[in-house]
Amino acid sequence: MEFLKAVTAKEALGMINTFPVYLHTEVIPLDDSLGRIVAEDIVAHENIPPFSKSLVDGFAIKVKDAQGAKETNPALLFYKGEIRIGEEAKAVLDEGSCIYISTGAMMPEGADGVVMQEYSRKMGDAVEITKTTHKGENICFIGEDIKIGSTVLAKGKRLTPFDLGVLSALGMADVWAYKKTKIALISSGDEIIPIDQQPTPGQIRDINRYTILNMLKRISSDVSFIGVARDNPEDINEHLIASRENDMILVSGGSSKGERDYITTSIEQLGGEILFHGINIKPGKPTIFASLWGKPVFGLPGHPVSCSMAFTRFVLPLVRRLQGESVEEEKRTTGILTTNIPSSYGIEEYVRVTVAYDEEGCKITPLFAKSSVISSLSRASGYIIVPEGREGFEQGEEVVAYYFE
């Protein structure tokens, strides 16, 4: 009794990555934009810094005036006043003179270097310079950070604190961003009860609601929990219909191919199409992908680990696409495997691991536990992928681990 529409991991991602999506944008304040996806290439409309400025406290000079200067043979320059920070540098530096300048203050015309204060001695109207300065030393030139006309952020990038720094430098108090993806989350199963209830024998509390919902929160999705659907077509239909206004629907549980598998039936009854049912992966095999009302629907396995891994590998990429994210950077590490990992040929396997750094480098240790053991995910730093074409990895091999977000 195999799945009718089982696919390989690669085929599954192929279908997921070509599912048609429609993107919507909105203008949001910079203050609310952390973790949101920018919806246009950000092109600088001005130079940053907008003027050449000093990187230190010291004296703006013409470097040729202090060539060869050292402690025992200082150069003597006329003190021509000071440039106040925040003000326009109106003075022009003449040959043989210097102007005091603070960190961040605007460079005066005619100066081509700044001597740090510790290499100077002020003596009345003159200043002794005790070190040779190179051309351009201690200056941040106009446009050196950001050149006018250059693209500073690419459309589709998730905004980090540093990106917000770039936008603030350019004075962009508002940002064009993609709208948050609206996602409906349904738990299913006759055994599932809300977490504040005491289970009777045979019942278990709803775990997937919390793991999936919070993984979605992490990537700034607008997720709504619809409820727990019982194992009957009417209840599942009702929950799917209640999810209709969302951009994506996720159902956890009820996706395996037993006698009570109502998810695929319900999707088809409502006019949807099952695109695949089953992926050659472990854990997470009984994953369903369907199109319903033009929207993507995932049926995720009920076992918490299977559910979370299928979510991480197959749902997350589509959530990212739905919110316009195209510049993705998965955090990974390479490391040495501390024990053998056996795996079956023909199946892509995801193995939870811990990652530990010591003086010798990075050690990656598998956590072997059944697909229902949520505590193993809580202890894991990430996972490694054993490709379809390999029968595992050996102790001492260098492998790549993917960190969980």
Place this chain on the structure above:
Amino acid sequence: MEFLKAVTAKEALGMINTFPVYLHTEVIPLDDSLGRIVAEDIVAHENIPPFSKSLVDGFAIKVKDAQGAKETNPALLFYKGEIRIGEEAKAVLDEGSCIYISTGAMMPEGADGVVMQEYSRKMGDAVEITKTTHKGENICFIGEDIKIGSTVLAKGKRLTPFDLGVLSALGMADVWAYKKTKIALISSGDEIIPIDQQPTPGQIRDINRYTILNMLKRISSDVSFIGVARDNPEDINEHLIASRENDMILVSGGSSKGERDYITTSIEQLGGEILFHGINIKPGKPTIFASLWGKPVFGLPGHPVSCSMAFTRFVLPLVRRLQGESVEEEKRTTGILTTNIPSSYGIEEYVRVTVAYDEEGCKITPLFAKSSVISSLSRASGYIIVPEGREGFEQGEEVVAYYFE
């Protein structure tokens, strides 16, 4: 003109890590607990799963009844009904019989294995089993995920989506968490203007406000922006006094040792003590650490990169301590350096890098740019640390990069 109280990076962290902190806790709903720090060891008060359950759809059997069974020589067992999911398994399995069981349903007494449905053929009142099953196969035993009495989460851990899964499994709808750290953020400098203003020559927009505030948001701090203090003692005093009710005060800008360095003066005027002024690091040298009203105060350099790096290396660890975080996991990677990195002996240097994975492994490439160039941080994936005792790294060396949060 050296800093009076300059220290090494190690000395600085020593002082920061011993600064006395007072922790406060509160009860919060599980729904709001993502990224918060748990304030007690979480000890399981029940077994998870609370009963042994099937991991597959199939038949619960006594494995000895199907020993040696295969496609050409099936074992024949009596069909003794079905255990409905979510219900107590009241039937007891007799020798020579089997009971249909769905994924997640409770195991009947007397059964010690589950045969997957695809290895069975139901024929009226009998079932043919076509595969040998091992003892315990396809069963998740009571307490196999979480054992009653075991510590599942350690006090001081930042809660991940998977941790929330563990807490939901245990039915913990509320969590004891440390209160969010209240942090006051002040920008300083006569040249600093709000981002929605057009700078006149010599002025620049406030970048550090956005980078620091959003790095703090990432780790669930309760951060308030107090305002931009002008470069005079009165205005700085006023801003510090307005920050008094917070657990920590951060001032960016005005920390270098020029003529207009009012931060240390203000702190001392208000009765505080400068613990260090200057760290032998690059960038970020003119960092100040002080105690004022028993609270930690950092003066951070004005250059955006210096400010962000000093924040990352020296402020973040204290923010984590102030919110009770003790189980820290920095995301890192090892990789091969693509170019030489020169560095000065005696200074701990932080070099922004990009991290790229290809088939050969991980390549780490430094981004060389001045300490004022915020766009270089926006392009960086992380940074590497060149220790005090080294004059840089060479192309081809394996180095460790720390990812930015």
